[in-house]
Amino acid sequence: MHAAAKIAIGALAGLIVCGNAFAQSPTPEERLKQAGITLRTPGAPPANRANAVRTGNLLFVSGHTSQFATKGKVGAQLTVEQGQQAARQSGINLLATVRASLGSLDKVKRVVKVLGMVNAPEGFTDPPKVIDGFSDLMVEIFGDAGKSARSAIGVQALPGNDPVEVEAILEVE
Structure with missing residues (x-):
């Protein structure tokens, strides 16, 4: 074999090896760590409720508020941007419950x-913009698997005058 052919084959093999190394995306647990997000251990739910219920390959996660320091109505006491931050925090709280239920976020499909x-x-009229804070977090952690069907509604009141509450259905291993 000519030296030029050997160099070309070696370079191609190197590209294939490098390409495969980069093709592997980080796991949800790795993405969470890269984002600098620490999940707390969720407390027991009040009364006769569960934080999450699994049936088959679906995990139904109860509504999670942001437990945001600032309380009130988005569009009155809070801006849309503050509402998005609250929605993101609701998502972080929800992820803590998911991890506690499954043992790892890597089990979310x-x-x-x-x-x-x-x-x-x-x-x-901007609840969808507010809930984008939650949806953006799901995509940040789960990639395209974080894109979901979604409803976003305005309500008169939430527990503790929290700005946001989010619930989710996940497909899991």
């Missing part, structure tokens, strides 16, 4: 359906 509720005054 897909975020299937999300319902986001925004504590908002009458006439507020």
Whole structure:
């Protein structure tokens, strides 16, 4: 074999090896760590409820509020941007429950359906923009598998006057 052919084959083999190394995307647990997000251990739910219920390959996760320091209605006391931060924090709280339920976020195959509720005054028309804070986090952690069907609604009140509450259905291993 000619020297030029050997060099070309070696370079091609190097590209294939490098390409495979880069083709592997980080796992959800690795992405969480890269984002600098620490999940707390969720507390027991009040009364006769569960934080999450698994049936088959679906995990139904109860509504999680942001437990945001700032309380109130988005569009009155809070800006849309503050609402997005609250939605992101609701997502972090929800992920803590998912990890506690499954042992690892790596067992999530897909975020299937999300319902986001925004504590908002009458006439507020931006709940979808607020819940984008949650959806953006799901894509950050799960990649394309974090894109879900979603509903976002404004409600008159939420527990503890929290700005946001989000629930989700996940497909899991």
